[in-house]
Amino acid sequence: MKYIELNTFLNISGVASSGGEAKQLIRSEAVKVNGEVETRNKKKLVAGDKVVVGEKEFVVVEDVCQKEK
Numbered sequence: 355m356k357y358i359e360l361n362t363f364l365n366i367s368g369v370a371s372s373g374g375e376a377k378q379l380i381r382s383e384a385v386k387v388n389g390e391v392e393t394r395n396k397k398k399l400v401a402g403d404k405v406v407v408g409e410k411e412f413v414v415v416e417d418v419c420q421k422e423k
Contacts, residue, residue, distance in 0.1 A: 360395060
């Protein structure tokens with residue numbers, strides 16, 4: 355199954371402008387995945403996962419998933 359890491363997803367979605375900013379958002383517990391606060395930078399996201407950062411809400415689509423589990 356294909357996946358994308360959370361920190362990479364935050365970068366390509368435009369929520370974070372750099373890897374460092376993505377890590378900071380995750381560490382500050384500002385990111386929820388499927389309704390749960392996520393603190394792992396490398397959390398594997400798959401198509402259908404829901405990511406929420408503040409007022410912004412995203413659903414992961416298969417097109418952004420590049421790596422194989």
